[in-house]
Amino acid sequence: MLAAALAATNPYSLALGYLVLLLTAAAARLPWLRMMGLSLYAAVFTVLYIVSLRGGMLAHAVLIVKAITPALAVLMLIVSTPYPRIFSLLSAVLPEILAAGLFMTYRTLFILLDMMDNFVAAIRLRGGFSPGSLYKNSANISKGIGMLLVRAVERSSRLYAVMVVRGYSGSMAGQPPVKLHREDWLPLGTGMVILTLVILWR
Amino acid sequence: MTHMHIPDFVLPVWLWVSGFVVMAAALGFSLLRLRSMDKKKKIPLLGAISAAMIVVMSLEIFPIVYHINLSVVAGILLGPALGFVAAFIVNLMLALLGHGGVSVIGLNTILLGLEAVLGHTFFSLFRKVLPVFWRAAAATVLTFVSTTMLLIGIVAASNVDPLRFLHADEHRLVLQEGPVLISKFAILVLSFGVVGWIIEAAITGAVVKFISQVKPDLLSHKLHDGPDQGRERGKTGD
Secondary structure, X not given: OHHHHHHOOOHHHHHHHHHHHHHHHHHOOOOHHHHHHHHHHXXXXXXXXXXXXXXXXXXXXXXXXXXXXXXXXXXXXXXXXXXXXXXXXXXXXXXXXXXXXXXXXXXXXXXXXXXXXXXXXXXHHOXXXXXXXXXXXXXXXXXXXXXXXXXXXXXXXXXHHHHHHOOOOOOOOOOOOOOOOHXXXXXXXXXXXXXXXXXXXX | OOOOOOOOOOOOHHHHHHHHHHHHHHHHHHHHHOXXXXXXXXXXXXXXXXXXXXXXXXOEEOOOOEEOOOHHHHHHHHOHHHHHHHHHHHHHHHHHOOOOOOOOHHHHHHHHHHHHHHHHHHHHHOOOXXXXXXXXXXXXXXXXXXXXXXXXXHHHHHOOOHHHHOOOOOOOOOOOOXXXXXXXXXHHXXXXXHHHHHHHHHHHHHHHHHHHHHOHHHHOOOOOOOXXXXXXXXXXXX
């Protein structure tokens, strides 16, 4: 799909590819509506970019479709594939510290999101956010971010201690890359068909 | 400006491929610098700071709906080499979450990583000159000015011509030829950027000051330290 987005020179073929991806997501019972909404987020920045460009509607349409189609493809990957498998695949090409950093970041991310949600709720309940006061909001958010960082570092220290007890030696024991199964050929085949369509429809 | 929101495959192939090449070289250099570090301690810290960067990027400052970036703080806390690695991890995670193009990971990592490196450098340079808050704030402003100029340079170098994407076939399409209006783009970026620099500087200064008061040893990265390390720790005030 990324190759198709790179090769596309008109919006019709790639738009068809986008539609095929959506239909595939719907058929696989993935949250296709939410995925579509998230992929359209890329269109917002594309519009900001094309404001600086001169060109016709079709030129702008190509840029928008080139942005949202890879975004949808990546979202499909994330939604349908367990993250350890994705990171295991990446660890085959990335140095150990980067792969381990990715694992640790993913693991810590959701913990910190919860922490930040709780902090924001606490601040709101205590009247820490005012609609018109930039200074007050910034000051409170700064303290919250500082607290988040301090707690994140403390948590990482505790996590390190736990991992050492469990035999952590500096590398992450991920799953080895898995061979392709019969079910994997459907998404691969779909991508190849779209790429072929894009190349032929240049 | 921290993150290029330029979508996938809009920039010329040579530009984003060069971005990946430069990013790989910089990452390689950073990993070389880090080969003697205690991985077991630093990797959880790297994950924590990278995750915090992603979380904070989702926050908005009301009423202007500005999104914060912690690249300078990450550089101050992690150091330049580990800060650059954190920038790569953050950009890769954001791309995998559908935020930002996959093809611009290289260029975005260079921008964000440069902020971490420059933030650390300027923060260290002002060590004996300014109090903690103003050190961090000044470092942030100087860093963001530099990277915003780099961003404008990257977009100028791209010189995107919409006609390259389409067949200007007289039977099907009629397009106006036009390169990117760099002046318009630069004006947009700089005018919004100045507001962002001030806000980011204030927040970075406040965050670093908070850390220096609550957990000063976090700022004691070895590249900061000099013979007067003991007097530097816990120093507060505006």
